[in-house]
Amino acid sequence: MIPSLLIANRGEIACRIVRTARKLGVRTIAVHSDADAGALHVRMADEAVHIGPSPVRDSYLKGDRIIAAAQATGAAAIHPGYGFLSENATFAQSVIDAGLVWVGPSPASITAMGLKDAAKALMQPAGVPTTPGYLGEDQSPGRLAAEAEAIGYPVLIKAVAGGGGKGMRKVDAPADFADALASCRREAAASFGNDHVLLEKWIDNPRHIEVQIFGDAHGNVVHLFERDCSLQRRHQKVIEEAPAPGMDAATRAAICDAAVRAAKAVDYVGAGTIEFIADGSAGLRADRIWFMEMNTRLQVEHPVTEEISGQDLVEWQLRVASGEPLPKRQDELSITGWAMEARLYAEDPARGFLPSTGTLDRFEIGPSYRTDTGVEQGAEISPFYDPMIAKLIAWGPDRDAARLRLAATLDQTLIWPLRTNAGFLAKALHHPAFAEARLDTGLIAREGDALLPAATPSDAALARAAATLAAPGPLAGIRLNAPRRLEGRFLLDGAAITVALQPAAAATPATSALIAEGGQVWQLLPWRAVGTGGADASDGAILSPMPGRIIAVAVTAGDVVTKGQKLLTLEAMKMEHSLTAPFDGTVAELNAAEGGQVREGMVLAKIEKAEAA
Structure with missing residues (x-):
């Protein structure tokens, strides 16, 4: 086992990694910006190093400072968490070149799966089904418009380097294509420095299904089953669950086997997620589920997989990075019960989900099965970072039990004076469509104000x-x-x-x-x-x-x-x-x-x- 670990991240994921490392006897080193000097992850770690001012570009995205901090503290390895530099192949290579262990996939694997068009091109010969569309090099507006006509409207324009809904546009008719393409390219260039796009057939009743995979340096790859992340707002996940509702054994085997083939196609080592888009109009069927992209890191929603599988995925990451084989074979893994996760944010649903910053004078989570957080009462929610307060996770013997347990946690949560989305999340969990698992990625957008919590108390x-x-x-x-x-x-x-x-x-x-x-x-x-x-x-x-x-x-x-x-x-x-x-x-x-x-x-x-x- 690696003796010491620098965590190149902050907030709840840094705290999460510290807990597992401590359980394994691994010394931990935190890094922090000015704004995070007194943060929970800093106090939980065995040691902490200041790496710069509050803006992420001056601190958590400064790879050279992070590597220097690891060397100065004698860290043996660097864990990137998720976000920030976690999928930066150049940073991963710099960590390796510095003689440190990179807790993640190889730079080559990150590069291979980093662009959506290149990733899809790799998947096709590996026998992984991909959404019908256009991945060509010819990016001229005329060629793209012609390909859109050939695919058939509506189509989806997607930035090849995109994520989080940026650089993505649905186009319903040929007359709208040119303006949508120009808008998509401007946003992609500003967000990712790359304005190349791909085209996909628009799926009318889309569900977002993803499979957790894990590989080791000995050639072993397994899956830890699927998650459903269909409840989204503006392409951002809101509530995730595992397993996916309506997934039968045959369809599960097909999609999970495809995910393993995808990982093997790039010699994948470590934790990763294969994301699929499913046409749910006739239920989940293996011939109506297609590869979208791969996330070459641990996901925000990994706790639901941990809860149904009984495995600690951060422990798996550290063991694999230490050169050990995977802790379990495929036939030793199974699903027990149901798990759901809600992302609790400091934001005001009544004001268009604007972030709410300030001090958590009161921070009381309702009776919770599991809470992953990087803050505590008295902490500051800063304008410099993502306003996530906590991830609330519930487990139950079946879907309804997990859903009601999570709703009860949210119903009894008291956070003040910051505004949060707790009421919005509770309303979503109680909504008949969600309760009955009638899911697709457009549910929140369709329901609109029906999911906004009450403006006044009873x-x-x-x-x-x-x-x-x-x-x-x-x-x-x-x-x-x-x-x-x-x-x-x-x-x-x-x-x-x-x-x-x-x-x-x-x-x-x-x-x-x-x-x-x-x-x-x-x-x-x-x-x-x-x-x-x-x-x-x-x-x-x-x-x-x-x-x-x-x-x-x-x-x-x-x-x-x-x-x-x-x-x-x-x-x-x-x-x-x-x-x-x-x-x-x-x-x-x-x-x-x-x-x-x-x-x-x-x-x-x-x-x-x-x-x-």
């Missing part, structure tokens, strides 16, 4: 939260409507609402309450807390009702103010919120400056009440 959840904020006795904003009915004014994520209260209020009221329901989180504040009224009950503290940016400060410390006078303006969620004086008095404290970012609940100012004349 009345029952609101009432429970409001009760924790309602002090006994007078409360600003509360009025008596009837002998047995109280209503209180509150701020729900900065918006004023009225909530019916139970007659019995909390003995010791809280200053704010978080409402977690269906994976969504809201903050409820008493109306008085942000200085919008309630002179009799307020202590004069002006609290930020939500995370945001101060765009105007109208007072300075020591100013005399009157009730209702504007003190500050907060911009949050594309809206401006005026914070006003709760009563006549003096600005005793001012903790806000124009342009400053503030957290929910932060004391921005304090007003001392004017003494009665």
Whole structure:
């Protein structure tokens, strides 16, 4: 076994690799940028090396610095994780040339499978079925248009060096082809430095099926069965599962055997994934499944394969890199149960899935079968990197058990103040089409707003939260409507609402309450807390009702103010919120400056009440 390992990555995959390496007695070295100096993967490793500023181009993509860090710390090997330099053949060769062990396939294998057109050309003589299309060298617009006509519309234009949906366009009619081609090429050139494309027949009811393969340096190649990654948003995987729903034994044997042939065609060593596109219109059939591409690395979704096979794929990687044969023969591998994985991101589905950055003041994952994460409570989700918070994995004896277990985890997840896609994921898991395994890659796009979580909590959840904020006795904003009915004014994520209260209020009221329901989180504040009224009950503290940016400060410390006078303006969620004086008095404290970012609940100012004349 290799004695020491530098992990050329960050976040949850770096933490994942550290855990397995520690189990095997392998010393670990982390690398980090400025932004990740205090990150979890840095603290988990035995040693850590700073490799540059926060942007990835200045740190995690600096192969020379990573190799220098490995040499300086005496590392024997480098594991690239996924993303960053994991499929960079030049970096892999540099690692080998430096006398280090590269935990991955050979540079030749990476190169052979790195371009979609070249990979397909290799697969055909190996007996691996490929999607009907055009892979030719002639890239002239006229030739491509003619080939599209011959294939038959609709067709798919794909960048040969593409990934993640970039450089990809569906074209429905000949009149649209020229504009789509030009757009695709511009995007491909900008993203990959290569504007060459291939053409494929568009599959009307596509399912994304992939097979986990593994090879060693002794000529052995096995598969660890398939995964279904059809639930996608803008070509990005959202929820993955293993095995694939509706996969019978004969079709599984056909697709998995094809994946093994594909790996053998490039003398593959290590972990890899063969990705297929399936026409699911008549169920999964071996003659309607075609090769798309190969990923020459460990996949984000590898945990679902681990859970159904009982194998640790990172351990397999380290053993193979150490020169050992594969831990299991094909006839020793089998499927047990069902597994699903959801990718939990700091993003706001209600705002077009825009990333949400900041500090994880609350980070509570619901009861979870397995959580792979690179963050913890108090960590910062930086704008420099992918906003993934965690991968939530559930296992069950069958698909429905795994699905419901994962949904329950998401339903009870509480993350604040960042917005997350937990509610969106929970809705997707509960959606009838997904529950019944009526899958294809267009499901999310078709359903649209039906998968967006509730904009507000239920009345029952609101009432429970409001009760924790309602002090006994007078409360600003509360009025008596009837002998047995109280209503209180509150701020729900900065918006004023009225909530019916139970007659019995909390003995010791809280200053704010978080409402977690269906994976969504809201903050409820008493109306008085942000200085919008309630002179009799307020202590004069002006609290930020939500995370945001101060765009105007109208007072300075020591100013005399009157009730209702504007003190500050907060911009949050594309809206401006005026914070006003709760009563006549003096600005005793001012903790806000124009342009400053503030957290929910932060004391921005304090007003001392004017003494009665």
